[in-house]
Amino acid sequence: MTSFEQSHYSNQLGGILLKHQTPNTPLASGQPATFFPAGSEIYAQGEKCGNLYQVEFGAVRIYRLLSDGRRQISAFHLAGEMFGFEADKSHHFFAEAICGTGIRVLRPSASHVVAELLPMALQSLVRAQEQLLVLGRQNAVERVAAFFLEMSERQGGLRQVEFPMSRLDIADYLGLTIETVSRVFSKLKSKGIIRLPSLRCVEIVKLRTLQDMAA
Amino acid sequence: MTSFEQSHYSNQLGGILLKHQTPNTPLASGQPATFFPAGSEIYAQGEKCGNLYQVEFGAVRIYRLLSDGRRQISAFHLAGEMFGFEADKSHHFFAEAICGTGIRVLRPSASHVVAELLPMALQSLVRAQEQLLVLGRQNAVERVAAFFLEMSERQGGLRQVEFPMSRLDIADYLGLTIETVSRVFSKLKSKGIIRLPSLRCVEIVKLRTLQDMAA
DNA sequence: CCGTCGCGTTGATCCTGATCAAAGGCCCGG
DNA sequence: CCGGGCCTTTGATCAGGATCAACGCGACGG
Structure with missing residues (x-):
């Protein structure tokens, strides 16, 4: 986004996660991966959505902003994980690369992707709901x-x-x-x-x- | 069973909610609904899961407990809504009727249920993630x-x-x-x-x- | 009709984490 | 090797919400 985002929320250190690059990518075979530098935007809130993303290496943060700049990160995604699910036609959240990150874009229409979609979405749901307990009730x-x-x-x-x-x-x-x-x-x-x-x-x-x- | 619920509390509330009982139940046609009195458990954390539930009338709370009793409600479900999605073989949360509530149990194997499952799960995911912003960053x-x-x-x-x-x-x-x-x-x-x-x-x-x- | 019980409101005080401020390390470029 | 910027750590103070406590209110049951 703007210089505000860059100045506040980007970080230098890329490559830390390189050690953990053992993504199993059953869905992604054949798809080319795109590289996102540290701090770069993968998608923005309000953008049209439709694709799914899989982290090849690196890490991603999913977040929302309040009008005054307060930010809540709802999830981190590490190598091998998928993200980008939406209920709507447009994104409700921002996605940014935390460090230098390789991302595969998946077309959700592909049948083998659809089969994996529900379990992944459910996994994300359970994690988000468990995080609610942390934010609501833990010190x-x-x-x-x-x-x-x-x-x-x-x-x-x-x-x-x-x-x-x-x-x-x-x-x-x-x-x-x-x-x-x-x-x-x-x-x-x-x-x-x-x-x-x-x-x-x-x-x-x-x-x-x-x-x-x-x- | 109804008589239990006609105690003052849900009497008021039952009447209130009747206004909103226009659940479109495309999935539930033919399934019998079960009545749950106010405060009764629909399922417990740790129980084996596999079914889905649809609120016919009334309301449900989904929650988790910490060992010392602190409770976080992750969602309310009103008439027409579905719940009970899990990523695992067992429930990660408790579900209770808030007031006298009618619930339909759906077998998720039915093909027409499967078709609706993903959009519902995604809707729940987006809602949970938005709630994270509320709990994490709002006063x-x-x-x-x-x-x-x-x-x-x-x-x-x-x-x-x-x-x-x-x-x-x-x-x-x-x-x-x-x-x-x-x-x-x-x-x-x-x-x-x-x-x-x-x-x-x-x-x-x-x-x-x-x-x-x-x- | 009154006493009790469960839920909700209001008040007083306390405490955890936010805010404000400053200094310490690390990495970079020169 | 030095200097500057960014991230992190640490310290001092503040404040929002938790906790503790008392009271109000309506609905029962005796």
Whole structure:
């Protein structure tokens, strides 16, 4: 979109997710992938929709804005995942590449795509509904703990989790501010529950404790 | 079974909802409807799933609980709407009748059901994702305003909105406490933006103002 | 007719997380 | 090697909504 978006919400670091590029792409065979640089828009709210997208490598954020600029990220999509489902003729959300990202466009008319569509949509629905519990009823520590556990689970249950998104992205996903996210990170670290080998990497040290915290 | 429900509570509410009972039931023709008294469970988290449900009359709440009892209602379903979609073999949520409610059970294997399934699921997905913005980024007044507008819209855009759910249900849907919900109701009323003809009825007086408040 | 119960409203105080502010690291270009 | 910009961290203060508490109100049942 505009310079506002760029200045506020783009990030430099691309390529972090390259390690996790093992997308199984049963639907995408033969389709060419398009590269989206970090921060670039895949589609915008209000645009006509109709296609589906699959992340080949990298990561995508799906979000909405309020008129005063407040942003809520409703979902992150990592390698292998599909997004772009809409109930309507036009998009209700924005989609942006978080880091350098390869995207395959799928024509939803293809029969093998249709077959996969419903399960994927249902998966997204359950995830969104579970996120409602986090945003509606959990405190800052619980939200961050849940985020770590979710990311770990989605990356195969590894204790070492790498994520491509900035603190601002995490904050806008969890309904918090960057300061609060940062403070919770520090607190969990000082308690020895996690380690922070680098800015965008977390190692879960006390899994059980973290699970208990996520309530 | 009906007699149970004719207790004062749903007596009022039952009558109210009758106005809106024009569910188009293309999927349900021939299926018998089951009656669920107010507060009764339709299915529980963890139960095996597989069926779909359509509200014939009345209203349903879909929710999740945290271990300490905190509750988040992820959706209300009114007459004509379908629910019970799951990505998995078992339910991730609870479903309860809010007031005396008639439910049709649909076998999702029926081909005509399958055809309707995807659009319904997508509709639910979009609604859940929009609710994420409310819970993550809007303050108490904005949430309540959005709730009134949503209910009005779902009841055909009428200015007079009647809802079957208690303040506690509304609070648990909006991620607030009953006290806060009550205070916001009072504030909007004192500003002349709404009128409260009865406990479970709101009349939107200044629609434009309310829309602006919902941001 | 009164007492009780469940739900809703209103008031007083507290606390979590937001906001405001400043400084610290990291990466880049020069 | 240095300087600047961006992201992150940390600190101080503020405020919105939660919590605690009391009361109102209508609907029953005795």
